Amino acid sequence: MADKPISFARGAPSLDIVDVDGLREAAERAFTEDPGGTVAYGTSIGYVPLRAWIAEQHGVDPARVIVTNGSMQADAFLFDTLVGPGDAVIVERPTYDRTLLSLKNRGAAVTAVELEPDGIDVAAVERLLADGLRPKLAHIIPNFQNPAGYTLSREKRERLLALAADYDFTIFEDDPYVALRFEGESLPRMLDLDPEHVVYASSFSKTVCPGIRVGYLVGPEELIDRIKVLATNTYISPSMVSESIVNQFCRSGALDRSIATVKEALQKRAATLAATLTRELPEARFVAPQGGYFMWVELPEGADVDAIFAEAKERGVLIVKGTDFLMEGGENTFRIAYSGVTESEIEEGVKRLAEAVRAAAPGVVSG
Numbered sequence: 153m154a155d156k157p158i159s160f161a162r163g164a165p166s167l168d169i170v171d172v173d174g175l176r177e178a179a180e181r182a183f184t185e186d187p188g189g190t191v192a193y194g195t196s197i198g199y200v201p202l203r204a205w206i207a208e209q210h211g212v213d214p215a216r217v218i219v220t221n222g223s224m225q226a227d228a229f230l231f232d233t234l235v236g237p238g239d240a241v242i243v244e245r246p247t248y249d250r251t252l253l254s255l256k257n258r259g260a261a262v263t264a265v266e267l268e269p270d271g272i273d274v275a276a277v278e279r280l281l282a283d284g285l286r287p288k289l290a291h292i293i294p295n296f297q298n299p300a301g302y303t304l305s306r307e308k309r310e311r312l313l314a315l316a317a318d319y320d321f322t323i324f325e326d327d328p329y330v331a332l333r334f335e336g337e338s339l340p341r342m343l344d345l346d347p348e349h350v351v352y353a354s355s356f357s358k359t360v361c362p363g364i365r366v367g368y369l370v371g372p373e374e375l376i377d378r379i380k381v382l383a384t385n386t387y388i389s390p391s392m393v394s395e396s397i398v399n400q401f402c403r404s405g406a407l408d409r410s411i412a413t414v415k416e417a418l419q420k421r422a423a424t425l426a427a428t429l430t431r432e433l434p435e436a437r438f439v440a441p442q443g444g445y446f447m448w449v450e451l452p453e454g455a456d457v458d459a460i461f462a463e464a465k466e467r468g469v470l471i472v473k474g475t476d477f478l479m480e481g482g483e484n485t486f487r488i489a490y491s492g493v494t495e496s497e498i499e500e501g502v503k504r505l506a507e508a509v510r511a512a513a514p515g516v517v518s519g
């Protein structure tokens with residue numbers, strides 16, 4: 153493996169698109185303007201001024217918001233509160249591997265429903281419900297889905313909400329990528345369309361930086377109150393230092409500038425990725441993303457992603473196997489994250505990847 157490794161595996165930003173100077177300045181202000189609040193234990197609901205800012209952005213009462221250590225923690229609190237062993241949960245197929253693991257660890261009865269380029273197959277959800285499935289929760293990543301990069305259409309958002317109301321289940325709208333749209337029109341949040349049946353999570357990992365570990369949940373007040381107790385018993389409070397820095401970063405306008413920087417880079421990277429894949433690996437099928445970090449690549453049937461992964465690794469390229477995001481199937485698929493690589497790395501990485509695919513699947517793609 154002589155070549156410099158290129159990782160398409162990590163859903164994280166490259167350092168050049170993180171506003172490190174802006175973060176340093178925000179930290180300075182956090183310690184200067186509110187030293188007491190920044191260094192204290194704080195409360196389980198998070199740093200109060202940041203909670204207020206988030207509530208204002210969503211136009212909701214702060215009592216409906218809890219700020220957590222990353223949205224992963226928000227997810228864990230929500231699952232611990234709503235999902236017990238044997239409870240039915242609908243997920244997208246494919247979906248975020250950590251969600252699958254979290255649900256499995258809690259003993260949930262997971263039903264995966266096909267994800268289409270315009271979002272989960274709502275007709276299939278409807279059939280399952282008509283056949284007697286009674287889910288507690290449907291986990292949906294509506295924008296620039298992880299791992300597929302697809303976005304749920306407005307029509308499907310509305311149909312899903314109607315089903316949640318008819319069959320009385322909660323939609324968990326897991327939305328860390330919403331701010332990263334670089335093409336097309338934004339779609340309404342399901343939370344805004346029906347606050348009664350939706351619990352919403354988002355994160356500053358993709359807009360500020362992942363190391364800050366700040367995410368949040370918006371939901372019915374009664375649910376947030378239950379999660380508050382769980383949060384207190386888990387960690388007393390989340391990191392006030394991080395949240396105070398994020399609060400300064402958001403309120404100073406640095407957040408908007410950071411989002412603009414990230415989106416511009418992602419748009420160029422996604423375009424380079426699509427063009428290079430089309431040229432180097434014409435057998436690859438994909439939908440060009442309109443935002444976010446990820447592209448889902450499908451090869452002809454018969455391609456073996458384990459062999460492709462190994463050949464790619466030999467050539468210094470990392471991908472994530474599609475099979476990691478599914479309970480079964482997906483052997484001819486993989487995920488490419490273009491968030492952490494420059495355009496020239498993308499070109500070089502895709503060339504090596506195409507070579508790896510030809511070496512691993514000579515009968516499936518043309519040499």
Ligand SMILES: Cc1ncc(COP(=O)(O)O)c(C=O)c1O
Binds near residue numbers: 221326354356362
């Ligand atoms: C769909 C989804 N949900 C949640 C998370 C966790 O994000 P955080 O860094 O806020 O914990 C991620 C991170 O990649 C994600 O893709």
